Amino acid sequence: MKPGRFIRLLDTHGADPARWPEAERAAALALLERSAEMRAAHDAAAALDAALRDSLPEPDPAALARMRGRLARAMAREPLPRAEPALLRWLRPFAPFGAGALVTLMLCGVWLSRPGIPEPDEFLGAPRLMAMMEARP
């Protein structure tokens, strides 16, 4: 493994080898063993890991109890869960993302492929009207 790849590994996954991709772990550990520069980079990454870990406190039990109580009260105002209609449940696997857009596109295509609107003259019957007027005595 090249040093650049090792640094990238640290930047992405942190200093804990358990989080490194399994395929690269052995090579990364071997490089760590023989390179003092990589050990320094690893120590810096471990320090950042520790700082991140320390920066997030464990939730306060009182806050959790308060949240649970609030949730129970909010839930009491909610109706009971309703099951999905059987037809929708059956159709859902056949409706992936974008199915609505695809159906709309198809409808637009069908609409645009209809025969065009008749010409105004034909539509109003003007030639026929003029012929009738000329034929009048």
Place this chain on the structure above:
Amino acid sequence: MPDALPFPPLPWEAPITERPLPKDAGTRLLRDLPAADDATLLGWAAAGDRRAFDQLAGRHLPVLYRVALRITGQPAEAEEVVQEAMLRLWRHAARFDPGRAQLGTWLYRITANLAIDRMRRPAAHLLDGAQNPEDPAPDPEARLVERQRQTLLAAALAELPPRQRAALALSYDQGLSGAEAAAALSVSPRALEGLLRRARQFLFVRLRGASS
């Protein structure tokens, strides 16, 4: 005045002690909620068992709260995010299919998305030091150094985009695998790695720059 009405009271007019119990009330009370797994609890909740849902909430609240707190940085916002996420689960309990999605991943996704949405609101960008807990170091000087380091880190975290904070929360704080965290954030594993890398590089530069 007659003692009793000539017709029976409507269900909601009856005192709570006289209202009809659910058909399975007897079996509900006998359920071993702590021993049931998440899928079983969710199935019972879908049938209207609020106690089962409360048990489920007790299991997931601490983890979801930490995710929301990492992203929002504000305890009050995090509490609201988690409550909203759990309420959504209650509303969709009957439609949730454990065969198509894992409950934990679904909850992570909802919580992360709600928290990210909140942080995108104009007035929600100030982190109030919630991620700056009391330092247990006994030595006053070490405590001061640690506090300064945590203050710097909190400030740097506050500058990260919410999606990068969400990636940190799921990958490092919760220890999800790359595939799980990527699924929860609806991104590819490669995109997740990009989020993590940019976040760590930014934090590293900020902390190193401040210390030098």
